[in-house]
Amino acid sequence: MRRDPDFQRYAAARVASLIGSAITYIAMPVLIYQMTGSNLWTAFAVVAETLPYVCLGLFAGALADRVDRRRVMITSDVVSGVLLASVPVAYFLGGLTAPHALAVGFVSQASFVFFDAANFGALPTLAGVSRIAAAQSFVFGASTAVELVVPGLVGAALAVVAPGPLLALDAISFLASALLIRAIARPLWDASRASAAPRRLGADIRDGLRFLWGHPIVRINVLVGMTQSFSGGAFVGQLVPWADQVLGVPPGDRRLGLMFTAWAVGSLGASALYPRLSRWRGEAWVTLLALPLSALGAMACALARDWWVAVAFVAAWGVVYVTVIINSITLRQRITPEHLQSRVNTTGRMLAYGVGSVSGALTAGVVSEAAGPRTALALAAGVTAAGAVAAWLSPLRRHGLEASARL
Template sequence: MDSATAADAGIRIDFRRYLAARVVSVAGSLISVVALPVLVYQLTGSPGWTSAVAVAEALPYLLFGLIAGAIADRVRRRRLMIGLDLATGALLASIPLAWSLDMLTAGHVLLAGFAIQTLFVFFDAANFGALPTLVGKARLTSAYSTLYGATTIAEVAVPPLAGLAVAIIAPAPLIALNAVTAVASALLIRAIVRPLSTDTPETRRPVTILADIGAGLSFIWGNRVVRLLTLVGTTHAAAGGAWVAMLVPFADHTLGVAASGDARLAALFACWGIGGVLAARIVPRLGARLGQARLALTALPCSLLAAVATLLTTHWLAAVVAVTCWGTAHSVVVLNAVTYRQQVSPDHLQARVNTTGRMLAWGVGQPVGAAVAGAVAVAGAGARGGLAAGATLLAIGVAVAWLDPTLRRAQHSTKESE
């Protein structure tokens, strides 16, 4: 075996360890996503306390996203990720331990949820830079699509199983399983042989955290394609947030699918994730064939058309087809934008650039889309009106992408280089 073949084999082995760590970690986190609200409701009987869990878990990306990216670019990513996984395991273990001692309170669960999500923000920042370093930018689209597909399958499969488990056993002991998965993730990351970070003069230069944050923001603003994809991606995420917020009332009032005891609702929940799995399969081929600029210009209007088709459906089977198409197009846009940012970002800026992009999309776009949809629905337009508001935000993003010449110029540059 020559050195190049041996290196490729080593990358594949390490990527499998990395992939296993991420899938195990995501699966464990999804258990807690189901179990924590149920646990708080059992402790308090209060919808307010229960909704506070979701708020506590959503805040950290907005509060710490920028500083997490700056810190993750300064330190050894492997060491940081292992430490964060172990700390997460300890925090999670405190919940079943306090429950077993009859000392668990809703405040404990709320603070633990906030702290765990804060640790995840820093882990996610390091993770953004770790994957390009591990596999190399030439393999990045394929590797990230594989990762996205595997974690999406977990997102489809785990919540229903966790919901069934919560119905059979108490939620607190179930959270102990998430503590085990966090430790397993740490051990798998520790087993990776190849480095997850690189040393450059930039990483060793003594600069302030604020200067580091500014460098990441400057890169996003200075790179016209990254800037446009990030801004358009925020409107795209807002439309996804509107769908998440309106799914249950839209199913109930428009499709005749009851909010409880109706298996058709599970199909509506699952089809978005199925679209994500399909996108993970096709993005590497589409990206290689079309180029990333052309793929973005194609996928964005496809996402809008699928959103409008969903909005117009009145039968649950038609909605399943439309939402699966929407989930596929939506995930193509997300995968394409993330891998492009990772490919063009210098290694010493990976965490800052990609964490900022995630913060705008997931931390700003999705909750804003959900809030706008909810406000429109409550104002009298109903669930269909809320979805229409989300589709309108998406249409604004599509119009910006097509009216701005940036992506078209990048598309022509790609054709000329071929």
């Protein structure tokens, strides 16, 4: 992959965008928490990021399978960049409010849903089916290397700079991503489909849903992924209140950046380990083994009382959590036919990431308001544990045994 110029441009575009997204990932919850002081309002920052998948995932996936994916990705980047730029502008004009910030988060993420839908089909087309696992690990590894550095810098910056102006860097990163995607020479979709007989968009959506629900491995992979995303949404939505109220790390404390860096360290470990794990036992067994460990990691974080212990638990949880994510995407992309890639993978992400994270963030926000962040995180860990049990009782276990016999 390192010798493929087009793939390098693609990876650079993803890294550029993720630099900015990592800033917003930290700055937006801190911004909302500082403006409102509410655990529930802080959870809304995660809801604003993930709800667009629930609303638009089906439509975006079907659209990305029938139009030029490069054009979709570039347009999405430009729209997101312009929207995010409105937050620092409003801040400097003295008119920034929590509803404005959340609305920008929602609409810019809605635009990103279309980018992500096109990206799901673009990566297998660009890398080739035989190199999907290597390509995913390379992208996750490069992105995580950035995330190792950025959260610490953002945490330090928040000690001296308000979170609102920092979002300007995310706006710039989207524009850089658009330029890099535009520079890719190879096509990112099968242009011959443009001349095919037109179909209703609803028929395309039904095809994607039919494949996802009709394939037992893809179906259970998505359903158990929802339980993991539930705990992930709960954690991200309550990280700032949890750090403040349980660990004694208030917003603006540099240690908050270390919490995010710890997760990135775990993600980097997952990126390095995953190719070996998938070759060792196959994707099905990776899910079966990593999902229970993810539930344990979530519970360990909920029980932590000291910030340095919590940092260690967050890093360990990050390893297995991100392993499940990479594995789920790889498994879906390996099984799904090329002409269904965008709609099936976007629908899978809509359910696993969108529905799972939104329900986790909202549930944790309500529980945290009533009983505190630790109780909310413990409840979320229990949901992921239930998903692990379901995975072991599903056809995924038989699929894993069959795949192991072929290795």
